[in-house]
Amino acid sequence: MIFRRSLVRSLKIVIVVFVIHSFLAFVQFLRPSDQVRHAQNGTYRTLDTKDDLILSDAITKASDSPRSKISQSRVMKIMDFNPKPNCAHRLKFKKCEFDACAMTTNPQEADILMFNAVNMKDLIVPKRPIGQIWLLYTREPITDRRMQYLNQSSYHGQFNWTRTYFSDSTFLSIYGLLIPRKRPQKDYEQIYHRKKYDVAWFVSKCSTSSRREDYVHRMSKFVQVHVYGGCGNFSCGSGGFDMGGSRDECLHKLSEEYKFYLSFENSFCRDYVTEKFFNVFPDIDVIPVVRGGAVYERLSTLDTYINAKDFASPEKLGRYLQELSRNKTQYLKMLQKKDEYDKIFPQHNAGCELCQAAHSRSPRHVFDDVYSWLTRPGNCWPPDDLSTN
């Protein structure tokens, strides 16, 4: 009896909640288009207009729903609009919380059309169906000249979302993250003594906006640097060097024979740190020497890498590496600290992230001028460590 009464009571509560909820959703849906917030300085504006919303979306939005309430009423189609169809990215949705998504090759049926920021040259942009979301993505530094094709007024107010390494992108696309791990047992004395050389650098781009080539040239008067690949005199693997996998012969050589590796980025850009840094984690027994625009302190503890920024000139860094190379205690302390980290690749969740966003159709915004947003002051800058001796 008591049980039945409480059952009736909870049923009533459920019905009342449902009615209120539906009413609020309905009111929200009826609300006129409003609040188009403009940002004149090259950022995005938030859209509250419901012009391209279908009913089910409006209700989902209105309830300001927790993830689980977003309905997966149909399969969302995503297309990477690449001039070379064979090179188009294929996102994966298996094992995602929201998995009702599929890739398509037909831009007219795509819910999300993805554009690669370095592939915009001579692009014939397809007619945009109502409600289609445009996403611009890149992991390249914006000093890449190919991005200039984005500097067109026809792209103003077109891109809803961005996916880059800039922390204020709609979605983040980063090369890796470091996570703490238990340090493995290693014979560090033996590691130190087997190393024959000081510094290695694997590099394919010989002339860069960070002028790392000038930096290394000056540095190498104080510490020996072996340059692998087309820009130098050393080679291993098929392309002169290879940093592709943890088991390849170049990384092995690096780990066996060298004390330091130059993880020098080709551009100084905010938040920009590439595989050049992450590939020596875990268990490649070298200390990375970094030079780039990211705040490396946010990625890892100090004493797991050396930052060129902390040295007034390339000569000073060269001298320091030479010193540290000879100081077994200090060198191994650093290497052991580095061994407390492993890397992960969070960008492998791109499919899951976009699928969920496709279903929730949020965030709702549009970039007034995505090119200005990408290239705004402070995103990338020229080197400032080459003027002193």
Ligand SMILES: *[C@@H]1O[C@H](CO)[C@@H](O)[C@H](O)[C@H]1NC(C)=O
């Ligand atoms: C420009 O952007 C900054 C943030 O990036 C913001 O604080 C400022 O209000 C914006 N100015 C205008 C005029 O929109």
Ligand SMILES: *[C@@H]1O[C@H](CO)[C@@H](O)[C@H](O)[C@H]1NC(C)=O
């Ligand atoms: C972008 O386009 C505008 C207008 O055509 C031009 O004035 C400006 O110099 C261009 N910016 C770059 C970086 O090419």
Ligand SMILES: *[C@@H]1O[C@H](CO)[C@@H](O)[C@H](O)[C@H]1NC(C)=O
């Ligand atoms: C490669 O070797 C040549 C000849 O010994 C030398 O002049 C040049 O500086 C070396 N290049 C690099 C990048 O070390």
Ligand SMILES: *[C@@H]1O[C@H](CO)[C@@H](O)[C@H](O)[C@H]1NC(C)=O
């Ligand atoms: C090695 O480095 C440590 C820590 O900086 C320092 O105390 C020590 O004197 C150095 N040893 C030599 C031989 O330079």
Ligand SMILES: *[C@@H]1O[C@H](CO)[C@@H](O)[C@H](O)[C@H]1NC(C)=O
């Ligand atoms: C995407 O941008 C278009 C064009 O500005 C706009 O009409 C549409 O409402 C935006 N959609 C979302 C989900 O922000």
